[in-house]
Amino acid sequence: MFSSVLIANRGEIALRVARTARRLGLRVIAVHSEADAAAPFVAFADEAHCIGPAPARESYLVTERILDVARRTGAECLHPGYGFLSENAEFAEACAAAGVVFVGPPPSAVRAMGLKDAAKSLVEKAGVPVVPGYHGEIQDPAFLKEKAYQIGYPVLIKAVAGGGGKGMRRVDKHADFEEALASCQREASNSFGDARVLIEKYVTAPRHVEVQIFGDRHGNILHVFERDCSMQRRHQKVIEEAPAPGMTPEVRAAFGKAAVEAGRAVGYFGAGTVEFIADGSQGLRPDGFYFMEMNTRLQVEHPVSEAITGLDLVEWQFRVAAGEKLPMRQEDLRIDGHAVEARLYAEEPERGFLPSTGRLHALRLAGGEGIRIDSGVIEGGEVTPFYDPMIAKVIAHGPTRDIALDRLRDALAESVVAGPKTNTRFLCNLIDHPDFRAGKLDTGLIDRNLAALGAVPPERDDAAVAAGALALLAEEKARLAEAAMSRSGWASDPWNATDGFAMAPGRKGEIRLQVEGEPIFLPVDAAGEAILMDLDGPERSFALVEGGDALYVLDRGRQTRLALVDPLDVSFEAGGGDGGGLVKAPMHGKLVAVFVAEGDLVEKGQRVAIVEAMKMEHPVLAPRAGRVEGLAHEAGTQLGEGARIMSIAEADPAS
Template identity: 80%
Template structure:
């Protein structure tokens, strides 16, 4: 076994790998960007080395810097985690040249499975079924458009070098193909430095089922059963579970054989995942699934496999990399119970799942029987726009699927995050959805149930607003009392102390507050001390977290921010005027495209710009018809959340 490891990653996976490495007696070395200098994985490590600015392309993706640290620190091996350099064959080869073991598969396998078109050809040659489509080299838009027509809509455009849901677009009609292709290629080029795509038939009622495989350097390859990852949005996994609901022993054996055959076809060793798309319209069947791709690394959702097998897959990775044989045979592996994982993201389901950034003022993660939490941030830390917005993975295990889901739901109810918005309430609603509970699921499930899951704009809860306002009033009252006492030694009711009420005045008899980017006036009594708070039902149990001049009101996973408005804050610069024509950045990010010019007419709902955050593109639409004016930024600019991009004046 190795005596030291450098972990070439960040966040929850860096901390998770570090824990196993330390248990095995290794010296843990990490690298970090400027943005991650105070992250939990850095604090946990024995040694930590800065490698550059926050953007990954200037730090975590700079192989030379990581290898230089590994040499200076005397690391025997490098564990790449997932993402970043984990599937970079050149990096694996550079490790070998430097005399450092790469904890992963051989570079030849990474190359063979790294491009989706080549991987499908290999799988087909090995007798593994593949989805019908075009996987060739021609990238001419007109040619691809014609191929899509021949395949038949709906089709899926996928980046050849893609992964993680990036560079994928479903197209339902011929007229939309060119725009979807251009967007897909742009996103693929940014995320993978490779704009090439393939086009394949979109399977209706698709189930996403993947198989964990493991090989050693002695020729043994086995599988550790399947995971169902069908609960997705925008091709990003939200809930993963093992085993897959409705999977028979016969079908499981067929999936396992196909996965092992695909791995053997490229001489695979180490941890890998073979992903399949299954036609779920008639249930999971031995003859109803197709090869999609092979991820030549550990997966985000590997904990559910660990929970049902009792194994540590990271330990297996280290042992295989050290040349040891796999510790068991296929017939010695068994499934124990059921496990479900929920990805806790800093995002806003009510605003189209836009990423949410900012300071984490409070964080409480769950504990309990059958509960595991893999986290990457801590209270007092930051969710930045530079990386994936995952806060933690919450995993529940139980003797049955129902027990595991009940435990996961309780764990989500016990989780608290104040600061960035999260998908907590959405996750709890998803787990409670009757069809999901019954195992009736496919990759379109979430999109069909957005309204029922609360993933649409919701009105402000008057009780929550009032609770936040009352908390601000109480703090202001205490401040005034302290001020009055300091001035004259007086103690008593601050409202009669002559200092007046310092919160922002609104209309007569009203208190002005900033609530979720909007100005709200709440009624007060003559003394300015009491709010008309009929919305505050006595049985409601809000959690209040005070941060500066704001109060975060938490209620069953939903959060609102109630604050004293800052007259200099550009977020509120249009209050009281014509704010209906202001087009703002929906989140911190980069303005990658601007589709309109000064004086140009636009229609309501027309796409006027694209903002990119965390390597995902987000279209910005015109809020009304009119004439474009006051363009504030050019393409390529970095934008803060709420920044005004342009205005749309009403046409005369």
């Protein structure tokens, strides 16, 4: 076994690898960007070294800086985690040249499986079924459009070098192909430095089932059963589970055999995942699945495989990299119960799953029986625009699927995260959706049920507003009472003090609030003791968290942000806007495309720009019909959240 490891990654995976490494007696060396200097994985390491500014391309993706730290610290091996350089064959070779063992597969296997088109051809020769499509070298848009027509719609455009759901578009109509191709190529180029794509037939009612494989340097290879990853949005996994619902021993054997053969075809060793697409319309069948791709690394969802087998797959990675044989044979592996993992993200399902950034004013993740939490952030830390916005992976294990799901939902519902918005309520709703509970899974389930899952703009939560306003009211009255006492030595009615809220004689007063950035007025009685809101429905309890200049009211993951407003604030009276025509950046990101020019007429909902954040493209739509004016930025500009892009003025009806 090694004596030291450099972990060339960040966040929860860096911390997870570090914990196993320390248990095995390895000295843990971390590298980090300037933005991650105070991160938990840095604090946990035996030593840590800064390798550059916040952007990954200037730090975590710079091979020379990482290997310089490896040389200076005498690291015997390097664990790449997942993402970043984990599937970069040149990086693996550079590690070998520097005398550092790469904890991963051979570079030849990374290359063979790194390009989806070549990988499909390779495994097809090994007898593994593949999805019908075009996997060739020609990238002319007109040629690709013709191929899509021949394959038959719907089709899937996929980046050749893709992964993580990036560089992927479903196209249902021939007329939409060119626009989808351009967007896919742009995202693929930004994410992987390679704009090439392939075209595949889109499988009806697709289920995404992947198989964890493991090989050693002695020619042994086995599979650690399957995971179902069908719960996706934008081709990114949301919930993963093992074993796959509806899986039989016969079908499992077929999946496992195909996965192992794919690994043998490239001389694989280490941890890898072979991903298949299955036609879910007729259930899982031994002849009803196709090879999609192979991820030559550890997967985000590996904890569910660990939960049902009792294994530590990171320990296996270290042992295989050190030249040891696999510690078990295929027949030694057993499945114990069921495990489910949810990815708790800083994002807003109600706004198209836009990333949400900012300080974590509260982070209290609930545990309990069968619950494991892998997280790379702490309370008081920041969710920045530079990296994936994952807050935590919450994993539940139980003797049955229903028990595991109940444990997962309860852990999520009882967790408190304040500051950035999260997908907590969405996850709870998904876990309890009747089709998901019944195991009726396919990758379109989420998109078909966005409203039922709460992934649409909600009505204002008046009960949460009332609870928060009462708390703010009490706090403000206490502050005014203290101020009155300090001035005169006795307390009069502080609510009517001259430096309190404006109160008109003979009528009820008002408390002025900003609720999610929008101004509202709430009436209070003459003594300021009650908020007069007509609230129907059952009694509810809320978690209240103070942060910065605001109060966060939380109920099962839904967050309402309130802030008191100075009664003399004129901009509040006016509504603080231009009547709704301002087009703003929905999050921190890069303005990658602007589709309109000064003076253009646009319709409400028309796409006017694209902002890229965390390597995903997000369309910006016109908030109303009108004329474009005041274009503030050109494509390529970095924008802060809320930055003005343009305005849409009311158009002259005669124009």
